[in-house]
Amino acid sequence: MPEGHTIHRLARDLGAAFQGEQVAASTLMDRFADGARLLDGQVVERLDAHGKHLFVRFGPEAWLHVHLGLYGKFTVGRLPAPEAKGALRLRLVGREHWADLRGPTACEVVTPAEKARFHARLGPDPLRKDADPDRAWDRISRSRVAVGALLMQQEVVAGIGNVYRAEILYRHGIEPHREGRGVHREEWDASWDDLRTLMRAGVRAGRIVTTRPEHRSRRSGRATREDSFYVYRRTGLPCRLCGTPVLTEVMAARNLYWCPVCQPR
Template sequence: MPEGHTIHRLARRHKAMFAGHEVVATSPQGRFAEGAELLNGRVLETTDAWGKHLFHRYSGNLYLHVHLGLYGKFADGPLPAPEPRGALRLRLEGAGQYLDLRGATRCEVVTAEEKAEVTAALGPDPLRPKTDPTPARERIGKSRVAIGALLMDQHVLAGIGNVYRAEILYRHGVNPYIPGRELEPAVFDDMWVDLIKLMQAGVRAGRIVTTDPEDRSRRSGRATKADSYYVYRRTDEPCRRCDTPIAHAVMVARNLFWCPHCQPAL
């Protein structure tokens, strides 16, 4: 599932492609025919992202709300667009470009009030400017739930997925199984600042890199794919800092990775 940096990057791209232009909206698959009809002929005014939720705002104060889920994908390019194939939920055309959406968990037209209801249920997003992390800190500080599960709860923190979950816990030496209420508030604050830095870098690069240069096999230049993570998908491989084999388990139905030495249980 795409993590928050991908959704923010898509929001920027779609704004650059269509903002200020009228769009032709169709649903070749037919499942979004009514929504496409509502958007057809409207001007895309701006875009927004909150966690894993993407919004387009159109003239008339209507919003396209998309959550990609596990299988959703966007594709775009210059006009003329290719012949529609397969389950093409939505196609937008305008300003000499096209945008295709397939497989999204949610694709709907909503009002401003309905958009506000969606975002009100989400936790703070590290990529949104001037976001106050206090609600997340307080919710975590009162919870008996494992911090590894809390970080995956979009009502607690928005935009954090499996990669950022594993990597931010490693970078701050936090065992994923400790209850949220046992996490020191100062450690949460450090994690929040680090998430902002890592996720902003992810938006710029279009990829997640969480390792510091001194912990990579190649210490200069662009990080290779193999050098991008500390623990994610590195089961039984040696920790980059202590050589302990990376552990693996399943938490909240997702694979979890950590270093038992660098992230000891309390």
């Protein structure tokens, strides 16, 4: 599933293609026919992202809400657009660009009040200017739930997925089974600041890289896929710092990765 940096990058790209333009909206799926009619001929006024949720404002009252989920994809290109076919949930066409949405978990037109309720349910997003890390700390510091599970709850921190969870805990030496209330405030503050840095880099690059150059097999140039992570999907491989095999287990319905030496209980 795309993590928060992907959605913020998508908002940026859609804004560059359509913001301020009147667009044609269409669909090949009956269940979104009414929604496409509401958007057709409207001006794209604003793009907004919160965690894994994308919002596009059309005209004064309508917001398009999209959650890509596991299989959703928004493709943006320059005109002419390819032939519309298959399970096309939404096509947008502006003066110079087109965009196709396929396979999202959610694609709906919502009111400003409904959009506000989404924001109220979501935790702080490290990529948003209005994010308040104290909201997340308040929930984490009072919880008996493992911090590795808490970080996957979008109402605690919005935008973190399996990669950022594993990598941020490793980078700060936090054992993922530790109860939230056992995390120290200075650990949380450092982790939050690090998340902001890593996720901003992810928006710029369009990919996640969490390793420092000195910990890669190739210390100069662009990090390879194999060199991009400390523990994520490195089960049984030696830890980059201590050489201990990386462990994995299922936590919060996703595979969790950690080093038992660098992240001691």
